[in-house]
Amino acid sequence: SITVAPALTLTDREYQSMRDIGIAIIRAVGVDTGGCNIQFAVDPKTGRIITIEMNPRVSRSSALASKATGFPIAKMAAKLAVGYSLDEIPNDITKVTPASFEPTLDYVVVKIPRFTFEKFPAADPTLTTTMKSVGEVMALGRNFTTALQKAMRSLEQKDASFSWADLPDVSDDDVRESVLEAISHATADRIHSVQRGLAAGLSAEEVFHACEIDPWYLDQIQLINEVAAYIRDADELDEQVLRVAKNHGFSDEQIAALRVLDTGVVTGIRHALRVRPVFKTVDTCAGEFEAKTPYHYSSYDSETEVMPRDRPAVIILGSGPNRIGQGIEFDYSCVHATMAIGSAGFETIMVNCNPETVSTDYDTADRLYFEPLTFEDVMEVYHAELAAGEVLGVVCTLGGQTPLGLADKLKAAGVPVLGTQPEAIDLAEDRGEFGTVLERAGLTAPKHGTAVTASEAAAIAENIGYPVLVRPSYVLGGRGMQIVYDRTQLLDYMASATEISSDRPVLVDRFLEDAIEIDVDALFDGNEVYIGGIMEHIEEAGIHSGDSACVLPSLTLGEDVLERVRQGTKAIAEGVGVRGLLNIQFAIAADVLHVIEANPRASRTVPFVSKATSTQLAKAAALIAVGRTIDDLRGDLLAAEGDGSTLPLDHPIAVKEAVLPFRRFTTVEGKIVDSILGPEMRSTGEVMGIDHNFPTAFAKGLLGASVKLPTSGTVFVSVADRDKRAMVLPVKELVDMGFDVVATTGTAAVLSRYGIKTTQVHKHFEADAEDRTVIDYLTAGTIDMVINVPSGRQERADGYEIRAAATANSVPLITTLAEFAAAVTSLEVIRDSKFDVRSLQDWSA
Template sequence: MNKYRISTPMTVLFLGSGGQKIGQAGEFDYAGYQAIRAFSARKIKTVLVNPNMTAVQTSEGIADATYFLPVTPEFVTGVIEKEKPDSLVICLGGKTAYYCALELERTGILEKYNIQILGTPIETMKTTLCRETFIGTMQESRIPVPESVTVTTPEGALAVTAKTGYPVMVRTDATLNDNAPAVCRNDSELLSFFSDRTEMSDRVTIEEWLGGWKEIELEVLRDAMDNCIVVCSMENLDPVGIHTGDSPIVIPAQTLTDSELQELRRAAFAAVRALNVIGEANLRFAKDPDSAAFRIIEANTSFSRSTALASRASGYQLGHIAAYVALGFSLSEIEHLPAGCGHVCCEPVFDYLMVKVPRWDPWKFAPEDRQLGSVMKSVGQAMAVGKTFCEALQKALRMTGNDIPGLAGHPFTFKDIKEALRNPDHLRLFAVYSALADGWSVDRIYKYTKIDRLYLTTLKEILDIETNLRSLDGPVPADLMRKAKQAGYSDRQIGLCSSLREEQVRALRKELLVRPVVKQLDSRAGMGKNTSNVVYMTYNGATDDTAPLEKGILLPGSGPYHIGSSVEYDWCTVSAAKSLKKSGKIAILVNCNPESLSSDPETADRVYVEEISQERILDIMEAEKPEGIMLSYGGSLTSALALPLSRKGIAVFGTAAENVERVNDRNKFVTL
């Protein structure tokens, strides 16, 4: 085992990720914020370089010194000369921070100023980003990898595919660039890949195609004493071949047997040990659905969207934990803060499901850019928590903010269902549901989508409820109302299926005593007292886990990031919550974005992982009985709720609801 030796840090330099872009948003802000606070708690001076003024971590008072400068070697060297840091943290700024640190190492800046890298060594990051080296390292540890051949010329590539056949997965050496892999199905696509990508790299790896295999991710923690735990397993709904950022994800994985999960767990531990990870890592595996075979696809040793999602799902504050691990603490010495009991050396045990669904802005892209593949195209993500897959999935679909009611009652039509299933785009799930509605069997849908039959069968349960609702001649009976709500149906959905208005459905279910209960996010499955302030609502329960706060202010966030709405609203919401707490008021946050700090347990007195909709806001108001609500910090999503909530007697603080409506309604605004 490689030894991890560091000198006690006095001043630590953090490299941020810079501006937001598709595939890189608030996850680095969230992780960096937690880590900076952890170092500050140990009386270590923190210096941050990040030009993103909308990031919460760049707010006054977070780091001891913040430089709004580009994360480039030239500017970072200037900061090093002035601040004289003795340590550097690079795993919290994505590839922007990594490439900067790589250049600082190459030019001798780190050696000149005697700067140590905390946490996972830079050599490990080099290994994970160089495909040939990574494959070799995994093979040395006897971890199954995709069969691969490295070539340097198009002729060499054609010679390989002449033997292997198509399709193949093709990757360039990612050490010096950020190229995504591509699936090539014929000679023309392969030659096109060479002409487009090889200007930046002269080495191309051709790998066996694992399309149709399940894609499983394991989030792993390892400390310097070689203790390892799996924070959570994550199962992509879509098979290998569709970017994990564009696929719905279920936590924990639902379709693996215990022996299959344990086999992946052993491989993950072997991988992080071979790579000498100190902190967290995300391991991606391909699992053959028809046998015990699996392959490790990738290892990511810096924070990512998956890390943020795993952190939210498990309640393990991975930015905070990784900071303490980098300082030499063992997992058994780090407290599990949100739960209020125990240490993080214990693996989480879930009594709930979390489902992540991508957010799309398809109307801002050309139609040909909407096909799903190995390149990420979604612009954000929403997370939902429930006791069942149906409940969490339908909630997550509504949380994306595209005015989608859920699966049942969706507005989309498909001219050719088979084509929609065979060549998926952002409407893939709705195409699957429509196929079920058209009488397609689960096996036939599986043939074209390779979505596990368990999930397809579960979607059929949602369809059966919709069929029963549409066949009613009278009011919705209590048993069907409860069954629909337990399957994630909203009041609006039930109204769409039963020819009722949303308000009528709400009044009817309250009359039938069908109401949601508040449950804590308990990743210890009842082992010890849970004091977590992160909660969600479900109809699959009988009692509340928490007592009403009966005071305070409700603060809804802005939901998933999308084009035109990013970290700036997160900064506003977090700042408002801090101001409320500073003035002695209780802050209750509502958000569904796993990357945002406004869904972090430290931000508010209570955090709801929930929909930002009129129905759910009313449910929370009834459950918590706060003094009122502030809707100014979540963008258009929350401001649209001002007038409807005000008309229902909810105290809306700030700008009067009528004036908010005048600003949002263009016709009313023009008449001012």
């Protein structure tokens, strides 16, 4: 839900009533100290207040409230828990007021959730009582319209900002009904439907009856529409028009669209007229006391609160809202970089818009700017800091694809980019140029091509052979990536693909079946390579690296393969021109090492590798960006000798396991979306298990990811023909442990031939009316684990109902043979609970 602070539509009586009720609830429940979250519902017609729920702990909204007000709720709760009282705790921001002073806001805060329904195309996008967002953004402004528009462009989604192009013709009754129907449904796009409906001519009354959003907010959205009309119809784009636009949160891009101009032209006019933002400070007291902590947001007022400084500054661009493919792992790198650069004597400047992150704590960096990560907004922060003192440059390679996408424009605008340069970033993404780097190094890549049209893609696929892997350029998290098995499926993909151009073609690669995928995180300073870790994926190639479990050190890679990986990593780092972190994905098939892709930036595995090997890769990368070398950092942030590719045999085994959100997403018919893994990332988090051996480490990873494997009972097995031989040994081990096995016709026949006792069960579409199917057994709770490993398009479709029923009934589901084999090795550990619990420091000793 979109959230606003302070509450703008409550009367003072309602506000005070909720305050009194909240205190009464806290006392009645018996919360002596600490944080507490209470949710109310208020009837806007009668003022009746209902308590929805109360949580005697800090919550997700506690983090938001902390960022919105500058009052660190969790920190205060911890101090209260050890005996402090509020009047004994100083306010970190003012340094003179106690924590017993409740925060006061002289600005408006808007939080908007970030959804990724594109990762689950079959999912019903209707918002319900089940949380479906995977992240959020927050924006601050001097009024609601500014905060709302800033938050919308912070989402980093196509068409996230309000637009006035191609408005619906609501004079047509059918169109009018269609628009009102869209407004009546709670979806992620509802606010756009409201804005476009009002702009097209619907009355506020019609819209209110369709959605029942408070009339005050509808009036504010209509005000934005009126300002848009004023911008569009003005005789010229003068200072007054620009100031009105900016005081209501319009970006240069929106103004340009309304005036049919290039965005750069609007920016140039605005700068020439000296219409630039100033930066205000979050101070918890609405200006009553001076703020000592620089926590800033932009405003088109007259007076800036950015203070001059003496030390040179480094600006670090954060990762923006969490989403599938770009989550909190990148914030880890940004935070550690901030620590390292600060310790090196520089002033650290953080720019981010995500209230869930550590990077947006007011005490992480020397200065925090809570701003959208767009070119316009980042340039204004740079301009403000340049006026305050020397700026050494901007770090773009730690926050994922968001800041990486800004590097070219920033450098072209004269901003010094630290670390890996935009040219290297583009080279790694350009198939032709990167192919040349590989060719010079004697490295192999899967046969590939780039296509702009469907016919080009089909010709490439015919030449290199099916199956092929197709994906757009410049994406993170495998978005839009698909394994295609035939021409028909390829043409369907090309028909649905968007944003294809000569600058952003579709990439077509030969898909390597039965390959082992390898992930490498490394550092390069221009002379020396330091490999942080060589991770072996547990699932076979074709499962996105973010969804695949992986192990470090590798289990099955020989020294010959590891040495080839080391040499290949150095050749790519030198050829691309990396200065800092580099992630490379290799695949080994038939003893041939293939390079899948290289990303000259921090990857999502940096935190895992750093913790598994006791090194601080992100800190080291940040210092390399400001001129240090790997040799300088050895013995401190990095190992004194060797690196993560030369770990001793007795080094602890670490396993990274993905956390998957399938249960939260249902189709329109109410079924769980398909939980099959593939090349498009779907996990929303990850966990790590560590121990002396792989089975125990893997067991810890499964338990950490809330996958509770059974220690007895019945296992259902359905495996594709190509994998039937490989399934025999793990199934036999299950039987030896006392499990009963039921299987589909083909799988049961193979297992029976190997002397494994198996009960045959029908698939849902094979059974007669009187037969019980696997779906019936799952619903009845008589199956304790499901192994469903399909191959190819039709088999995946056939097994969907089984996978959906398993997920809906909370039955552990495994969809790859490699994970099945790994899980079986861990079952004995889980059954006997043989866990050696130690601190990470002890494992690192």
